[in-house]
Amino acid sequence: MSSEWTSAGPAPDMISSRLPTPGRGPHPERPRAVGGRVPHTPLRPTWCCRSDGQPWPCGEARLLLRLEYDGNNVGLTIYLAGMMYEAMRDLYHLNPHDGPEPSALFDRFVTWGISRRRPAVAP
Numbered sequence: 001m002s003s004e005w006t007s008a009g010p011a012p013d014m015i016s017s018r019l020p021t022p023g024r025g026p027h028p029e030r031p032r033a034v035g036g037r038v039p040h041t042p043l044r045p046t047w048c049c050r051s052d053g054q055p056w057p058c059g060e061a062r063l064l065l066r067l068e069y070d071g072n073n074v075g076l077t078i079y080l081a082g083m084m085y086e087a088m089r090d091l092y093h094l095n096p097h098d099g100p101e102p103s104a105l106f107d108r109f110v111t112w113g114i115s116r117r118r119p120a121v122a123p
């Protein structure tokens, strides 16, 4: 019995097994440590804050990241999206069957950092 895949090329599961594993994202090094204290950076692979144990980014990390990026909303959003990518790798590896929903991770990592544009000032 012949398979249509043998004449048309490899079966889909063989193709997907040949795809390269995506590379690592940015290193979670922000917000930077202040005054020698334990930084509010994520502990991998659980993505809890190494300073206070809260889910990262904790409230303090959000404040510090906003200060550190000082109006560079594009840079902050890119960093946060990179962190979400890294967290997905870790959390879905730890918990492949009932890990957090992607939308929940998007809200946790990215949505809070997207600043609302100020309404244009009328002349």
Ligand SMILES: [Zn+2]
Residues within 6 Å of the ligand: 040, 041, 049, 050, 051, 052, 053, 054, 058, 059, 060, 061
């Ligand atoms: Zn923290």
